[in-house]
Amino acid sequence: MEIKRLFDLIPFQITKYDKEVTLAKKENATWKTYSSRDVKEIVDNLSLAFINSGIGAGDKVAIISDNCPEWNFVDFALQQIGAVSVPMYPTITSDDYEYIFNHAEVKTIFVGNEEILKKASKVSRDRKIFSFQRLKGAEFWEDFLATGVNGDLEKLESAKENVTELDLFTIIYTSGTTGRPKGVMLKHSNVVSNVLNIEKIMTPEPGTSRALSFLPLCHIYERASSFAFYYIGYSVYYAESMETIADNLKEIKPQVFNTVPRLLEKIYDKIVAKGYELSGIKKNLFFWALNLGHKYDPAADMGRWYDWQLKMANKIIFSKWREALGGEVMQINSGASALQPRLARVFWAAGIRVCEGYGLTETSPVVSASICTKEEMRIGSVGKIIEDVEVKIAEDGEILVKGPNVMMGYYKEPELTAEAIKDGWFHTGDIGELDGRYLKITDRKKEMFKTSGGKYIAPQVMENKFKESSLIEQLMVVGENKKFPSAIIVPSFDGLRDYCKHKGIPYTEDAEMIQKAEILSKYQREIDGLNKYFGKWEQIKKFTLLPRSWGVESGELTPTMKLKRKVIKAKFENELEELYKL
Template identity: 70%
Template sequence: MILNRLFDLIPYQISQYDKEVALAFKENDSWQTYSSRKIKEIVDNLSLAFLESSISKGDKVAIISQNRPEWNFVDLALQQIGAISVPMYPTITVEDYRYIFEHAEVKMVFVGDDEILEKAILAADEIKIFSFHHSDKVSFWKDFMETGQNGDLAILEKSKEAVKKDDLFTIIYTSGTTGRPKGVMLSHDNVFSNLLAVADRLVMQKGNAKVLSFLPLCHIFERTASFCYLYLGISIYYAESLEKIGDNLREIKPHGFNTVPRLLEKIYDKIVSKGYELKGIKKSLFFWALNLGNQYDPNLDQGAWYNWQLKIANKIIFNKWREALGGEIIQINCGASALQPRLARVFWAARIKVCEGYGLTETSPVISSSICNSSEIRIGSVGKIIKDVEVKIASDGEILVKGPNVMQGYYKQDDITAEVLQNGWFHTGDIGELDGEYLKITDRKKEMFKTSGGKYVAPQVIENKIKESTLIDQIMVVGENKNYPAALIVPSEEGLKEYCRHKGFPFTEMSEMVEKPEVIAKYERVIEDMNKYFAKWETIKRFKLLPRAWTIETGELTPTMKLKRKMILQKYQADIENMYQSQS
């Protein structure tokens, strides 16, 4: 059996595991499941339907939907005929839809819910649209699939044979923080080599494990993971929504999931807020356990007394954390941005193994990943470099990567491709350091700024440290060409409520609280306490408290929940200028 193109994973899974539940999606309060064989049947029919509709090798088809099995079906069906998928974030603007449709020369679009459909209709012009939901405005995807049911499988086999491992299989337009998105071109081999290397780092049981999937499939992190799960015979259950992740975790009891730091921060903050609501001895025990977790180091034996205390904490406190995640979690994979070391310590102390990795869309995505055991894990690193990938650190600290996972280039943008791909090395734009095989990320090269005094400041390091305060939800450090760093801060509502309860004054609305002198004074003390961890030129001298959280919907976060720094700088330009005008 050929096994170097991504669609080869379907017959491979049938031959090795023949899963009864390969994919699952909850619809109308009931889990709809698809076996390995059913997936093959649907994908083959879809491939034949594409051929019937004159979609052929090299043609582009867009997929815009929340996670659901139909997403996978269309993706795999396109691969089998050599057509190229163009996955898109549902949350981007109509203007971005239109730009990508035109730039990629998209010939067909598959969409999810009605909101996505409306945006696609506005942007698509003459492009044929199919919906995963019944709609009176466009054709239903199953009706399209049925046009392939009487197709010639021999013709499909010839189409599959014509697809080579180095052929382009997808163009992923990066969300970016400035300007137009760039189309990252990835081949079958780019992603296949990556999934094989990542498979060695997963400790879930082949053929029997199950995962919950909620990160967007249009992002290469979750997409490569889904191919890896197909390869390992791991059942994939798609979460109903971000709001129902907790319910789905308890219902499915998965063995693992992928996440981004922002979601882990939210899980942690929710746990801590419940701790604040406890009374008496229960509250004391909760924060005693939390303090133990903050001291945890998987590579350090802290003695019999600490180990005994941690064992008790796991029995009476942390066990509830594990139950909230379904009680069966073996491995959580975390990527897309830096995880606070404090969170890693606490989760590992609670026997919730959070394994950090690092990569980019341009590297399919994984460059390094943690090995999921306490002897191999290193808090603060993003794990070991994966098999067949080389990493070196440039003279300015930038991480350079070479390997079979590195993209073919940016679609129709040879000039920008030449800037980042030089002599076989991809320039990541991230700053880091190597300690043997372990990689540590210190900041984004493009996010670093220089003060008016000529000192470089790496904002992400400062932000992650300050976010250790239970009073701070989000923060962005500013100060380019200024004489000191300052910060925009979104307070933690739960943390602030608890502080108000403790001090005996009422919590009203966030818009009022961030203006109260006693609240501002408290945050001044928090920042002063955190400043001791930074060099003099890195310390925060001024800050502005903001009443509303930054979100994807309001435009301050990318779809993977990273800060859109340029957008935030523009949006809060007046507040930033006021911080510097008010300096003493």
Template identity: 70%
Template sequence: MRINRLFDIINYQIATYDKDVALAQKVMGEWKGYSSKDVKFIVDNLGLAFLSAGIKTGEKVAIISENRPEWNFIDLALQQIGAISVPMYPTISAEDYKYIFEHADVKMAFVGSEEIFGKAKIATEQNKIQIMSFDKLPQCTHWEEFMNTGESGNLADLDSLKEQVKSDDLFTIIYTSGTTGRPKGVMLSHRNIIHNLLAVEDRLIVPKGTSKALSFLPLCHIYERTGSFCFMYMGISIYYAESMEKIGDNLKEIQPHVFNTVPRLLEKVYDKIVSKGYELTGLKKSLFFWALNLGLKFEPNKSQGFWYDLQLNIANKIIFSKWREALGGNILQINSGASALQPRLARVFWSAGIPVCEGYGLTETSPVVAVSICNLKDMRIGYVGKLVKEVQVQIAEDGEILVKGPNVMQGYYKQPEMTADAIQNGWFHTGDIGEIHDGGYLKITDRKKEMFKTSGGKYIAPQPMENKFKESSLIEQLIVVGENKNYPAALIVPSFDGLKDYCRHKDIPYTNDAEMIQKPDILEKFEREIEQLNKYFGKWEQVKKFTLLPQPWGIETGELTPTMKLKRKVIHTKFAKEIEELYS
């Protein structure tokens, strides 16, 4: 059966796998599953309900919710009538909602919770947008009530509309979170996403039809959304995590075979594991760090000799087996994307029998451009893998990665000048700097717009430096600054868990975070850490001064995008005084 539109996946899954659990979420402490046929029944009725409500082909409907099956139901139902979904991050402000509602001409919105409803209501005070909810709220229509209005509809009418939807039709407008300015509406077609899910299918090594995935990255982001379509196509059951805080519990309950993540979450998993290692004593502690040091030397595609292999085998039995159990015990593949993965994390996880495959792409490329091949022979740590089929890459003279292929967006909604600037002669300009190495492996070295010059005329690429510095167990977040200054400096948010472990180890009484980062012996420790890590960089790149900050950067406080990238301009503005003091 050929997949020409994304909603064709529903019938494909029924014909090929007929899943008992296609989608699942936890309700009142119990996992509630929807079969492939349940999904079809609900989506068809929702499609008829949209027709009854007067939603027409080409009109826009917003989805603002945490991950849950209802998200997929609305998305698929809109596709079937040729309407266009506008997904939005639950975490953004009411002002951002208002901008997107107005810019996209949204006619209706579905919200997950009361908190989101409150923001959406503020955003729609001046225009008439009907709001429905996934949670039962007294103030608005519940999605099931809305669905029931479609029961009297005629399926023949729905089938007629389905037939009119073409592969190249626009199916969604995704407003990119952006690290600066107003978000841009990326227009993606059915064909864009279908190409991508078919292109990555052979990079997923999990068995079709019987595997389970845990989903916790936002569905409004193209990475998880394309991933979910791929899972559906491959007959992989999708279980939605209860929350970011419950991921550990849900992993143990579901015992998934695969999940998608961002490096920041893997860093937190790693830091938690190492923190527990510091709590051990005697022989157990020695064995833990012996195993960890073995892992840090691991190379997936090189033989390191009989003695190393023997030691690693022992480490896997007595130490790393517990890591795998903490992830549910069945993990065959973890896909990491959205930002750069620290090589040491890839080494350690692969050494522990937990394959972490890095990939690269953007919303504008649906998203995947390149992704790792998930086996020891073809894996290259520090690279984002090989290009997926039918995608071409050129490296421009200034090092920028240019992409061409069926995955490249239709353009930015209502912004033809910006579209023309981004796509020139069929090549999408990514804004990322990279290299292609022997065998076609792609390496990302920096963001074009994030590179800066010191007053001495030397170029600084901050991303590789920031990733290296974050290898320290004492550093949670860091930004390298110094544009037009005579040396680079850094703002550092310490890992306060790591700092507490250090203080315990050194018998230093710990008071509170804000006080500890003022203490001379703590500042001296950070100076030694920076000095040690500076050795990996040229003299002109080395961080000469730093400031420790008492509060972590977050999405809600504005320093991070919803995919946890640094909003550099925001940080420069908020901490202008601290940056200025680094050069006074």
């Protein structure tokens, strides 16, 4: 059958796969599963409950929850009646909730837990709130579901027939690094086009493979992927929490999952830290394998001697890495920010295929994706432009995108829409290069700056390189209109503890350690070692260490972990002044 609207995926999956496990979540220490037919029954009854409650075509309903099958049920149920979902990050503030509720004209709210309920209740006014848990102050979603059981299915079919592929199905408020979030309007055909093209680049077996999901469904990256997993017939298991991912990987043994580079960086840093704890021949073998991996290029002929060594390294060292990920992973999709090339090299060397992609909420989201084969993998690129999508590079280097995946526009923002989409081309704000169909991202257009000497600095490229250090957790390059670039650094305190333990330096408090002369000297050596990869005008001349990490709730990061540069500059104005004192 033809997929035109996203909810067509439900009957499609029943017809093609009729799966015993479509969705699953951990409940009371056991996995609660839902089959293809369970999903259809629940979604249909939930659609009827919405109709009975007065929610109809065009009405907006907010979903604020961690990942769970109930999230999908509400999403599909709203689609079937032409209502519009407004997914939101659980981690944003009550002020942001209030802005989005009012701007999107939200009528009803679904929340995942008590903490979210408290934040939403403060600003919900008279809006009805439902919860995926039994909580005081909200109606339990299953009680609401029951009001649709044995409902008028003809009424539902009529509602579904009135929904076309050109209809708005969601408004996703992008977090934005400055100002209020913008509501990206996506229609069914935007995401359907992406789903059909994502399917062509997935390597795990259709119908029988398992996916572990832990990135937030409110972000288009994981949400579009979940639709693609429906289409391909993967069973989706939701991780219990970010803290249980390691255990869930071993338990589920997934063939595929999506991630962000920061998580891969943390996995790598933990592996390396364990390597430092080894001694004698075991330690020597570990770092021999690691250094071998850093040289790997999957698309190149590395030579017989290298291949033999890598085979040995995989038997002795890298096999343990694969076991830690469940032992059956065939494809890891990395997105949302730049992946360090050295991580891509070492994971591929270890038989762990990390495939980087690129996209935005406004492009539903995938623009390009790495093909998970040795022949087509290109380290340092974000993969090939997917089918049906056009990309061109503007004169100033900006990446422009055209295709069926490009958004309808920004909700209630015609001027911003006209600024973003010109002559059918969406202006991404990213700077990049094209090598045939392969795309490479070099920086954000708005984040590049000039020194007082007139030299351009691309901060993202530098930040990504400096974060290769196991001692650096977060870093922001500054220096606009200054003589030289400097850096504000949040240390990796785990990495710093490991270093101090290795060197026999007594560790006290984080804030105290970063003021010690021997620690500052170590960070200077780290900076000096990485500066060599950049031109003289780009090299970090000064830096300051901060005692606490940047976060979403503290305001320095967006929910997708991007730096809010203006906020950071304002918060650490005194530290910045010190860097440029004569």
